[in-house]
Amino acid sequence: MASKLEEDLCCPVCCDFFKDPVFLTCAHSVCKACLQQFWDSKGSRECPYCRRKCSKELYPTNMALRNLCETFLQEKSQRASAGSEVLCSLHSEKLKLFCLEDNQPVCLVCQTSKKHKNHSFSPIDEAALDCKEELKVKLQPLQEKLKTFEEAKLICDKTAAHIKTQAQHTEKQIKEEFEELYQFLRDEEATRIAALREEEEQKSQMMKEKIEKMSREISSLSDTIRAIEEKMGADDITFLQVRTIPCLYNDSYFGFYIEVILRMQRHSDIRCRVMGRERVSGALINVAKHLGNLKFRVWEKMQEIVQYTPVTLDPNTAHPRLILSEDLTSVSFSRESQQLPDNPERFDEGFCVLGSEGFNSGTHCWDVEVGDGDVWDLGVKTESDQRKGVGALSGVWRVIQISGAYKAHSPSQPSYTPLTVEQKPQRIRVQLDWDRGKLSFIDPDNNTHVHTFTHTFTERVFPFYVTIGSVPLRILPVKSCITLKHHKKQELQKIRMDWTCAAYATNITAKGSPQVDSRRPQKQRQAQGDLEEDSGDRNEEAGMGLGYLERCAADRPRWWAQCTLQDPERISGALINVAKHLGNLKFRVWEKMQEIVQYTPVTLDPNTADPRLILSEDLTSVRCGDERQQLPDNPERFDECISVLGSEGFNSGTHCWDVEVGDSDVWDLGVVTESSQRKGSSCIGDCGVFHENGVYEAHSPSEADTLLTVKQKPQRIRVQLDWDRGELSFSDPDNNTNLHTLTHTFTERVFPYFWAVSGVPLRILPVKSCITLKHHS
Template identity: 60%
Template sequence: MAAKSSLPEEDLCCPVCCDIFKDPVILSCSHSYCHECLQEYWRQREVNECPVCRKRFSSGAAHCNLALRNLCEAFLQERPSAGSEVVCSLHGEKLKLFCLEDKQPACVVCQTSRKHANHKFCPVDEAAGDYKKELKSVLKVLQEKLKVFDAVKLTCDKTEQHIRSQAQHTEKQIMEEFKALHLFLRDERVVRIAALKEEEERKSRLMKRKIEEMSREISSLSDTIRDVEVELRGEDVVFIRSYQAIKERALECTPTDPERVSGALIDVAKHLGNLQFRVWEKMQEIVQFTPVILDPNTVHPHLILSNNLISLRHSTETPQLPDNPERFDKYRSVLGSDGFNSGTHSWDVEVGDSILWSVGVVTEWKGATASTRGHWRLDNNKGVFKARSSSDQSVPLSNRLRPQRIRVQLDWERGKLSFSDPVTNTHLHTFTHTFTKRLFPCFCSKHLRILPEKVSVVVEQHS
C-alpha cells in the first residue's frame, strides 16, 4: 500500500484513453502510451508524432515499457482493497446517496432528516455516471476541436515550406532574366531581389504568427482536456463537487474554428510578371510585353506553368502544392494575376490544335465554387464550340470553326466581352452584361500560351 500511495493513479493512466496502461510503450521523448492507443492515434494522422509534445518519430520508435507494465499490473491487483470512501461530515456515515433536489451527496441518515424531507434520492454512483456521461460529451467536442486545430496547423506548416520553395524558385528566375540584361541592370536586380526577400520575410512572419497562434490554442485545449480527464478519473464525490466548475471551464475553452490564411503565398506574379517590360521602361529598349500573366497561386495542381508565367501544360503528376483558398481544386484552370474593373483590355491566346479548352473571364477564383460565380467564356469540347455564361446562356457556334488563336477583348464600362480569331479576323461571339465586379482572365486547357504584344519606343519629334 505504501508503494502504491507514492505513485498516484493518474501517473498510471494513458494520456490518450485516460485508463490504466495496457501493454505500455515509451517514446524517446519519455512519454508513454498504451500500444494500441498510440498506433490508432498515428493511423488517424499523416505523421507519427507524440500526442503530448508533438515530437515526430518513425513508425518503429515505440518500445515496450516493461517497468511501467509491472507497476500497472501491481496497481490493478491492489485496487479493489485500496479505496477509502468519503463519509458524511454531519453523521459520519458513508455517502452512498445523491439528493436530486440539492444536487449533493448524502448518507442514509441525511435521507431521513428534516433537511431532506420529501427529497428524491438516487445511488451516488448513478449520479456520477450521469454527470460523467454529460462531461464526456463536452470532452468529445474539445477533442474534435483539437483535431481541427491540428489539421490547420499542419496546413500552415506545409504553406510555410511552400513559401520558402516559391521564394527560392522565384529568385532563380529573377537571376536568370537579369543575367541577360548585362551589368547595366545590376542595380535593378538588387532592388527586385530585396523586394522578394522582404515579402518572403513578411509573409513567413505572418505564417509563423499563425502557427504560434494555433500552437497556443492547441496547448490551451490540451491543458483543458488533461484537466477534464484527471477529474473524470477522480472519486465520485470529489468529482461531483468539482463537476460544475470543470464543466464551465471546458465550455469556456471551446474556441471557434480557425480560418485559413488567404493571400499568404508569395505574389510571384508581382515579381516575374512583365518583368522585362518594366525594366525596359528604364532602358528604353524593345522588350517583350504579355498583357496577361498567369497566377501560380491559383493554378490547378495538374497544370504546370512556364517559368515566365505565360503558358501552361497538363501533367499527370500531382505536385505538393498548398491548399490555399485562391487555388482551383476542382476545375483544371488558372487565372490571370491581375483583374480588371475598368477600361478596355485585350489579350491573344494560342490554343493550337487542342480540342478541349475554355477561355474567358470570371469574377471569383475558387475552383470548387467557380460554376456558381460570374463567368463568361468560349468553350471547345472536342470540336463543339459554345459560348457560355453564368446566367445559363449557352450559344452554339459554327462547328466549322478551327481557331488556333483566340483574341479576347473586354470593354468593362460598356459591358462587352468579345471573342474573335485574329488569324482570319473572324468574329466568334460577343457577350453583353453590366459588370459590377472585378474580372479575372481564366484559362482551361491541356496546353496554351498567352501571346506577347508588339511594343516599341516612339520618340516624339518637336517642330
Template identity: 45%
Template sequence: MIMSLPEEDLTCPVCCDIFRDPVLLSCSHSFCRNCLKQCWDTRIRECPVCRRKGSKSPPPSNLALKNLCEALQQMRRQNSLEEQVRCSLHGEKLKLFCLADEQPICVVCQASKLHKNHDCSPVEEALLNCKKKLEFALKSLQSKMENLKGMYKTSGDMFTYIKYQSLETQRRIKSQFELLHQALCDEESARTEALKKEEEEKVVAIKEKMNKLSAEILSVTETMSAIERQLKEDDIILLKNFKATQDRDRDILGGLDDMSGSLIDVTKHLSNLKYRVWEKILDNVDYTSVTLDPSTAHPCLVLSDDLTSLHYSKQPSCCPDNPKRFHVSAEVVGMTSLGSGSHHWVVETGSNQDWLLGVASLSVSRNTEVSARPENGFWTLCFRDGELRAMSSPPTLLTVSSKPEQVKVHLDYNKGTVSFFDPVDNLLLYAFSQTFTEPLLPYFYTQNSHPLRILPEKVLITVLQQ
C-alpha cells in the first residue's frame, strides 16, 4: 500500500519532507504539527495552502497519515540497513571481519587477493573485541577530559595572576626607583618596558595554551560523542566505522605539559635592582648577595618589595600553584643556586622567636613536611622556645649567653662546610661538615610575624688606572 502511493502525497507542503506528527485541518489539508505552528506564529490562523481560516481549537492529529509516514520511514531504514550489511563489491552478506584492515568483509572478499593472506574472525567475535576497545577508549578520553578541564582552570588562574604580578612588580619597581636620583628615570622606563614586554609574552603564551586546551577539549568532546554514537549503532555499522573511529582517537593530541615557566620572572626585574644600576649612582648602593625567590615561598609568607625580608601571616596569599613552591611548611629559598666556591650572608633575626636558617639541597621535597636535617638535605640553625639548636641528627642544643640578633651563614661548597657565626663578635655557633653532591639554596623558615631580613653589603668601586 505504501509503495503504491506517490511520495508527494506523504510530503508536508511547508517543509517538503515526510510528515512528522501530521495534523488535519478542516479544509482536509495536512501539515507537520511544528510546521503549522511556525506558520501560525508569523501570520494569521489560516491554511498555508488554500488560505481558509482555521479553527481556534488545536487541529487533530492525522493518525492514518502518521502511520503511513512512519511505515515508509521504517521501510527506508530497513532498506538502508540491508545495504549496509551486504558487501558493496560482491553483494554477499558481511560475515567476517578482517583483522589486518579492521573492516567487515564477505566470504568472496576473503578469497580475493586483497584479503587472501589476512587473518579474519566472525563478526560476532570481532564485535565483542571492538566494543571493548571502544569502551576502553571512551573511559580514557573521559579521564583525559577531566585532566584537560583542570589544566584549563589552572591556566585561567595563572592568566589572572600574571596580570596581578605585573601590576605588583611595577609598584615595587617604582617604589625603589623613587629612592634614586632623577638621573635614574631613563633606567626605570627601560626596566618597566622590559617588564611589560615579558607580561605581553607571558599573556600571549598562556592565551595560546588556553586556546590549545579549548581546541583539545572540543576534539575530545567530539570524539567521545562519535564513540557514544558508534556504540549505539547496529553491529555491522559499528564494525564498518571502527577503523575510522580508532584513527580519529589516535589523531587527538597528547596531554599538554605542566605550567612551569608560565609566570613572570619577578626576580629578573627585582633582584639586586639598585646594584645593577650602580653606574648611575656611585654612593649609597646596597648589594644583597642573597635574594628570595617568590615562586618558592609558602602562601603564608610575606616577602618585602626588594625580596630581602620575610615574615609569617595567618592569611595566605592567593598565589597559583607551581612545582617550585613549598606547600606544607612556611619555607622559602633564595633565587640563586650555589654549586661551588665560598658564599656568606647575614640575616637579622631581631625579635623573631621562631626561625630556621641555613642551606637546602636543590632537590628537597616541596610537597611534604620533613625535618630540616642533613639526611633530608638541610643544614640549618634553629631558634624555638627560647633555645638555639643546630639541626644535626639528633639536634644539638647550643649554649649561648643571649639569642643572637644577627646570624652569619657561611658556605664553603668545595670544602663541604656550612658554618654559623654571631657577626657581632664573629663567634662560631656551629659548623656542619658534609660532602655535597648537588647545588644548594639559601634556606629560610619562620612562623612568626616579626621579619627575618637579609642585610645588605657595601659595594666598593675601585678604578684601575693604566
C-alpha cells in the first residue's frame, strides 16, 4: 500500500516526490521545473505522460497534490525518527533473535523453520553488544592506520609548502646570479663604448686642429692668388715697371715681376706642404681593436667573475642543523635545528650532508678547506645505505678529525685506524678512483699523504661531509683555463654548413629527480577519505540496533580490507633539486656561452682595405665588390692593389692562421712589412703564395719567385709564421700537405696580407676553444 502510494506521489520526469506540481489540461501533474526542462529538451509543448499537446505556457499549481506530498514526507520522517519496529518480511513477526550462522536477525517462527535448523541464535541485544565489542577491537588498527595516513599527509603538506619555498628561493637566486652576469655585460659594454668615444674624441680633436691649420693655409694662399690676379690686371707698362712693394714672404724689395715669380714658387712649396698634410696616419678609428673577436674577448674576461667547484652540496640531504651557503659550496654547524621536511634523502641523526652528484666510474678530485675546525669528517658514502638514525654513518669511507686526532674508518673496518699527521692541514684533497677502487686523502699545501682506502666499489658513491663547530667546511673552486686549437677537417665541414663556430660544445647533463607516481597523493587522499567516512559511519550505526547488525555482517570484509592498506611511503625526489639549478650556475652559463663566441687568430683591418674590397661585419672575411666604395684615402689604405692587412702585426714569436680560399681563382696570401708602401699598383705582399687559375707561385724579397707543384687544389691554406727563425710556411691542413716554406730574416713588424680579386670570399677560420680545469697550486 505504502509503495503504491509513493509511486503515485512521484513525478514522471524526475522520478522523485512532486515539488511544486502543476495541473495540465489532460489532468496529469508534473513538477513545474521538470515540465519546463522536458519542454526545452523536446522542443515542443506536450504532456510527459500522454504526449498530448499543451496549449498554454503557464498552468496552475496543484495545491492538493503538493500538500499531500509534504504531509507524506513529514510522516515518513517521523516514523523513521521514532524507530518503529521492523517486522520479519516472511512472518510479519517481531525480530527478537540473531542467527549466528547466517548473520541476520530472525523472528521466533524463523528459529523453528527448516532454513535455520540446527543454527545457533542469540538475543538481539546480546548479539549487538558482542558485535560492538568485536568492532572496538577491530577498529583500533583502522584508527592507527588513519593516524598513520594523517601523519603522512601532514608530512606531504609540509613538503608541498617547502617545495614552494624552495622554488621561490631558487628562482630568486637564479635571477640574482643572472643579474650579476647582466651587470658584467652592461659594465663591459659601457667600458668599451667609453673607450670608443675617447678614441673618437681624441682623433676628432686631432683632425679639428689639422683642419684649422689647413684653413689658415687656404686663407693665406687665397690672399696671395687674389693679389697676383689684381696685379695681372694692370697695363703692360705698369705690370713690367719695376716697383718696390713689400713682399709677402720676406723683407726685401723686388720688382713686381720678380715678386710674382717668387710668389708662384712659394705657392708651389705651400701646395706640396698641404698635399703632404692631407694624409694623416692613424687618423681613423681603430675599428678592428673595438670589434675584432669582441664576443670572445668579453667572454674571456667574464672568466674573472665565474668559478667552477667540482662538488656542490645537496641541501635536500643536509641535517636540519647544518647551514649551507647560497652557492652550495660551504657548510657550517648551527646550534638550532631548522624546520625542514623529513624526506628520505635527509640525514636526521648524524650532522651530515652529501654532494649533489654521485660517481660510479672515472676519477674525481675535490679540495675541502677545513681550516681550524675542531670536528669534521670527509669521505664518500654509497647511494643505497641508510640516512636515518644512528646507522647513517654506515657505508662511509671517511677520515675523521676530532680536536687534532685523526682517524680513518670504512665499512670493512670494525674499528677506527689512528692516523699520524705531523702538521695540521688547512685543506684536504679527496681523490677518488672509482674504477681502481682507491680513495686517497692528501694535504695539498705540502703534498703530504694522509690515508688511502682500497675497496671494490659496486654502486654510486657521493662525497660525504660532517662538521660540528663554528668553522665551516668549504669546497674550493678550481682554476679554469682557455686553450685554443685549430679545427680538424670534420669540424670544419660543420662550420662551412652553418657558418658558425660551435667550437667546443660541452654537454651538461641535468640529472633529474627520481620519478614519483603522480597518482600516489590522490590514492592517499582517497584512502584517508574512505577511512574517515567509515569511522563516522560505524559510530552512527552503533546505536541503530537491528539495522546495524544487518549491515555489520555485510560490511565487515570491506572494513578489514582497509587494514591491509600499505602504510604511505616517503616519496624520494619530491623536493626541488636545488643543486641542479644553482650549482655552478654562472660557470654553466659561461660555459654554454662558448657556443655563441669564437676566436679568430687574425682579424682584418678595414682601415687598410682597398675601396673595392668588402669586409664582413666580424672582420674575418673579405671579397671583391663590383663598385669602388667612398672611403678616406688614409696612408694605411691600399688604393690600387686590391688588398687588406690583418689588424695586428707580429715582431716576435710563432703565429698561425687558416684561410678558407674555397674555389677562388685568384688570391695571394702572406705577410707584408709595416714600412712597405701601400699606394700605387706595384704593392704586393713581401712574402707569400700567389694563386691564379691553378698556378701557384711563392715570392719573397730574399729569393726568386718559385712555381709550386700542387697536386690537389686546397680549400684551406694554413699560414704559419716563425718570426724569430725567419720562416713562413704554407700548407693544406685538410691533408697536412706542405706547399712551401719561405725563409727570410725579418727585421720589423709584419702583418698578415690578403689579396682578393674574385667575388669568392677569403675567410679566416676560427680556432677551437677548450676549457680545462686545474686545481690551484
